[in-house]
Amino acid sequence: MAEEAIYNDSISISDQWEEVCGQLRMEFGQTAFDSWLKPLSVASFDNGVMNIGAPTAFMKNWVITHYSDRIHRIWERKNPEIKQINFIVKSAPAAEESASSFIRSGDSSLLKRVPWTPTPQKMYEVPSVNNDNDALMSKLNPAFTFENFVVGKTNEFAYAAARKVAESKNIPFNPLFLYSGVGLGKTHLMHSIAQFIKKADPTRTVVYISAEQFLYKFVNALRYKDTDAFKEQFRTVDVLMIDDVQFLANKTKTQDEFFYTFNSLIESGKQIVLSADKSPNDLDGIENRLKSRLNSGLVADIMPADFELRLGILHKKAEQLGVTLPNNVAEFLAQKISSSIRELEGSLKRIAAHSQLLSGHEITLDMTQDVLKDMLRSIDRKTTIDEIQKKVAEYFNISVKEMQSSRRARNVARPRQIAMYLAKQLTSRSLPEIGRKFDRDHTTVMHAVRKVEELLIEDASMTESIEALRRALEN
């Protein structure tokens, strides 16, 4: 990118697109990004109407159903002039390097302010080892190893199961089915298994592929009437891993194919590892016979990371990035960003990039709040005191009226204190402002905050409630 573009206040549409791409890649992961989003390009922008070209009609439709909402939302936020976004079929421009590393995906103010030097960008490129002769294989991220996976209460079972599969010569359970919400480490564990096995025994064929790519390849095989070769490829592997199988929802033909592949691999004693965003029983749009197959091995979930684990992960990632992360900044981030490790990591990378680009700038709390202000504002904006009162009341099964009333019974007073505490933590409202919402003065709020802080140390169930509420409020 030309340097003047960075300093120019009106960042060009193609630069904006790169930023949008960077964000999409962070949200959806490298594999999905490479398969569906990277091939898109801006075809035209005129009078607020943007046309985005996809290389084939199939891809265009896929993007419309799966990604267009997100693309709209991200772009509208970047550029309010955009009134309409259309997706059209247009052959891709000559293979251009995608320049969407995360540095470009930050807010545009970062792009405008910092001088552009190519070196720091390199620092963060994820070197991807593509698996040489294996056409089926998706890219593995070399950083996704067991050693780099921080284990805590919420993921220890999934971690132990994954290790067991990786280390066992025979098959401990089949399939291993991992599930969790987004950004909690499923892909990380799957890559770890694949890399571990490949290293321990290079003769074993391991195939790791996202369900999206499985689907895409299958559709292509159908189109080119090449399904036999397709089937054969999958049926000759030793370990088959398919990530994000929820993508197969309602794709009956692909599910059938998957079902047969699955059965034949299991019958011939090959290991299968799968992941999804829900447990097999809760997956919508998946045929029952497949669901029961998915349930037939070991099902392990990863719960959202608790505060301790989030803190541990931040320190580990900071170490890997080679940055010094002060404790108060780590605690601040772990506190604020609790729903996804991916987001947590994204925020760390942004502040790391910022401090390294402006060399000599150490990471401080002020700087963190400044660099992440858009992100923090959007977390804050979502969380209003009203919303907190509503969610907390719901959680404890009382009414908002009761919460605001003068009743002092424990079953009402405790939720009230929790709501006050969360209001202090999650919004930028002052103590008197919070007090007014509860018909109390600021000293009551202060007392409530202290009380909850005390209970958080003594009482594990308090920690659990606060964590659950925090997540409910973030989503």
Ligand code: ADP
């Ligand atoms: P998922 O596949 O569940 O959506 P990922 O495996 O892609 O999530 O994880 C998102 C990011 O969070 C990755 O960068 C991953 O390395 C990181 N991550 C998640 N859990 C952990 C963990 N326990 N230790 C270290 N990093 C983690």
Ligand code: MG
């Ligand atoms: Mg994943």
